[in-house]
Amino acid sequence: MTRCDVSSHLSQLETFLFLVLAPVLIHCYCDLPADCSDIYKDKSNTSGVYTIYPVGSTSGVQVRFILSGVIQRRMDGSQNFYRPWCDYKTGFGVAAGEYWLGLENIFHLTLRQRYELLVDMEDFDGKKVSARYSSFSIDPESYGYKLQVSGFTDGGAGDSLTYHSGSKFSTMDKDQDANSGHCARARLGPFWHNSCNYANPNGVYRRGADNNPSRVGIEWYHWKGYEYSLKSFSMKIRPVK
Structure with missing residues (x-):
């Protein structure tokens, strides 16, 4: 089994x-929080790890709440992100550290209302940049958890994600990209691969400039190119007011 x-x-x-x-x-x-906006409504809450229930009372999942809800984080290589479909569907990792919230949870969160996305990243010299998208959601599993993202605003990182909009999610054991090959395997990173990628946030955790093997690190092409793996990377969503 x-x-x-x-x-x-x-x-x-x-x-x-x-x-x-x-x-x-x-x-x-009756009062369980469905997403981070419900936590935010309680002004007594502070940043920290909370449990939300995006699909109902049996769907409790931990998230790190810092005004925006973190759905993905890389920071130290403590988690293996080269995982099968079932892990990316349900989520894995530790909310206070490296983790992936889970495609099913992300779908239900973004189904309830409109969300925006903030992508933060840092290189090994301590420089930090970001990219913001005014609209972010994903389709249900029957449509491959297809990514819908638009409304880019530059925070120094450039736009490496709009290219992936309209793409289904691919993992090591489920190829749904637009390439004749298998991008998730070739890049060692499950993601919403098109043909193949400008962003590879779920790639192998490496230290900076390293091209052996090539194009398998945590990459954001329009900032550091394909041969630089970032020190930290996170994707955060919050409801649009």
């Missing part, structure tokens, strides 16, 4: 238990 099969069986068990216990517990769930 694979890890994905185990996750599926656990999900079915959790659903069954919830149906049995729902009449007893339902009164506890």
Whole structure:
């Protein structure tokens, strides 16, 4: 039995238990936060790790809340990001460190209202730049979790993401890109690959300029090109007011 099969069986068990216990517990769930905007509404909350429930009361997932909700973070190479489809669907890592929120969670979050995206990155010399997109969402799994992003504003990084808009998500075991090859394998980084990429935020964690092998690091082409792997990278979303 694979890890994905185990996750599926656990999900079915959790659903069954919830149906049995729902009449007893339902009164506890009325105020659960569905996304980071619900946390933000409580002015007493500060930055930190919180649990949100994007798909309902059984879908608790931890996020790091810093005014914007972090859906992806690279910072030290502590997590392996070269993972199969099931991991990218459900999410992995630690909210206070390196992690991926999960495609299904991101879909449900961006389904509720309009979101904007902020991409922050830093090189190994300590220079920090960003890119902002006024509209960000993804389609459901039946459409390959296709990326919808637009409205670029430059914060010094240049635009390496608009090229990926309209692309389905690809992983090591699920090829949905527009290339005749397999971009997620060739770049060692699952992502919304087109043919193939200008951005590779889920690539191998490396230290700066390194082209052996080529084009497999954490890259943002319009800032550092293909042969430089960034020190840190994060994607944050927040509701558009």
